[in-house]
Amino acid sequence: MFDQIQQPPSDALHGVMEKLRADSRPYKVDLGVGVYRDASGHSPVMRAVKEAEAILIEREDSKAYQSLHGDEVFLEAMTELVFGRDHPAVRTGRIAGIQGTGGTGALRVALDLARLARPDAKVHIGLPTWPNHLSLAEAVGLQIVTHPYFDPVSQAVDKEAVQQAAAATGEGDLFVLHGPCHNPTGADLSAGDRIGLLHSLMAKGAVPLVDLAYYGLGDGLEADLRIVRDLAERAERAFIAVACSKSFGLYRERTGILFVLCANRRERDHVHGQMARISRTLVSMPPAHGAGTVAHILADARLRSLWEAELEEMRQRILGLRGELAALANQAPMLRGVGKQKGIFRMLPISADQAMTIGRDHAIHLAPSGRINIAGLKLGDAKRLAEALTSVE
Numbered sequence: 578m579f580d581q582i583q584q585p586p587s588d589a590l591h592g593v594m595e596k597l598r599a600d601s602r603p604y605k606v607d608l609g610v611g612v613y614r615d616a617s618g619h620s621p622v623m624r625a626v627k628e629a630e631a632i633l634i635e636r637e638d639s640k641a642y643q644s645l646h647g648d649e650v651f652l653e654a655m656t657e658l659v660f661g662r663d664h665p666a667v668r669t670g671r672i673a674g675i676q677g678t679g680g681t682g683a684l685r686v687a688l689d690l691a692r693l694a695r696p697d698a699k700v701h702i703g704l705p706t707w708p709n710h711l712s713l714a715e716a717v718g719l720q721i722v723t724h725p726y727f728d729p730v731s732q733a734v735d736k737e738a739v740q741q742a743a744a745a746t747g748e749g750d751l752f753v754l755h756g757p758c759h760n761p762t763g764a765d766l767s768a769g770d771r772i773g774l775l776h777s778l779m780a781k782g783a784v785p786l787v788d789l790a791y792y793g794l795g796d797g798l799e800a801d802l803r804i805v806r807d808l809a810e811r812a813e814r815a816f817i818a819v820a821c822s823k824s825f826g827l828y829r830e831r832t833g834i835l836f837v838l839c840a841n842r843r844e845r846d847h848v849h850g851q852m853a854r855i856s857r858t859l860v861s862m863p864p865a866h867g868a869g870t871v872a873h874i875l876a877d878a879r880l881r882s883l884w885e886a887e888l889e890e891m892r893q894r895i896l897g898l899r900g901e902l903a904a905l906a907n908q909a910p911m912l913r914g915v916g917k918q919k920g921i922f923r924m925l926p927i928s929a930d931q932a933m934t935i936g937r938d939h940a941i942h943l944a945p946s947g948r949i950n951i952a953g954l955k956l957g958d959a960k961r962l963a964e965a966l967t968s969v970e
């Protein structure tokens with residue numbers, strides 16, 4: 578049975594993790610894996626999460642399945658968080674929601690649903706992107722069309738290429754849009770550009786698929802969520818895949834949600850049913866712990882403000898690190914523009930060989946693509962990174 582099975586191409590980040598593990602130098606730096614790290618290099622459990630988990634464990638009196646759509650309290654609380662109170666799309670009953678196993682699971686249900694609705698739909702994806710976007714679209718069998726998103730020279734969004742790509746979409750196609758803090762470039766579209774892009778897509782009958790993974794880490798929670806709220810005020814239809822992995826620090830708890838904005842209530846009901854059917858074949862019933870934790874945080878005013886404060890602390894640390902790197906750009910021109918980008922990622926214009934040299938000679942480990950997780954820098958590491966970049970330039 579397995580004799581025709583080939584070894585899959587190795588995962589680039591997995592290779593970085595292995596090199597990191599094998600590196601015994603105490604001053605080694607991990608800029609590879611995309612998780613938030615505090616000043617000591619640790620990826621901590623948020624205090625609000627710890628408290629909510631304690632309540633959850635104490636109150637939980639059953640492990641019986643929840644509904645096919647997931648934890649109802651979580652679904653409601655996340656709807657309110659993402660869209661705000663009284664958003665017209667919520668009020669008019671046009672949004673269908675389902676729990677996803679992380680942002681990945683939410684994206685998967687979105688793509689499966691798109692395939693069901695339009696088997697010949699194309700998925701338009703700007704490059705570079707989070708590699709799983711491509712793998713997921715491929716896994717569901719949708720045709721992928723790529724376009725350039727980022728200009729490595731100016732370190733900014735290639736707006737013209739993105740607009741051209743939107744103009745080339747067809748009726749029922751999907752167009753992947755990152756929320757705040759683009760992974761891997763940190764280069765975001767402005768609010769005005771997003772609206773312009775949305776209008777181009779709507780004119781073509783294409784549907785945006787928003788991947789919201791880093792809310793709160795860009796311009797602040799409200800400003801970051803405004804991206805979705807603005808879109809939902811204008812779009813007739815949209816997919817919004819939300820991860821709780823980064824903003825709640827719940828990575829391994831696989832917590833997320835997919836919202837589908839529909840043209841009307843009737844369409845919403847059909848979509849809602851189909852989402853459950855799709856999810857049933859993927860996970861049957863969604864996991865409870867992460868969703869229950871988020872639900873507690875969002876329902877309790879004290880825990881919610883603690884969570885928001887911690888999220889803001891994380892954002893401020895990232896801003897501080899970006900500031901440190903920007904101040905070193907004269908010494909290491911590869912860091913130019915880093916202060917204007919958002920979130921934890923930056924795409925360094927270096928080759929895989931240069932990335933490997935930096936790991937070997939400086940104990941600073943990063944992806945072969947040149948993507949770095951800025952939050953992986955500890956005290957003094959920014960200077961070391963600038964020196965390492967200068968040495969390979």
Ligand SMILES: Cc1ncc(COP(=O)(O)O)c(C=O)c1O
Pocket residue numbers: 611678679680681682707755760788790820821822823828832833
């Ligand atoms: C752009 C983007 N979308 C979605 C995700 C989904 O993450 P998860 O499935 O862990 O929630 C990630 C995680 O790295 C990401 O970077």
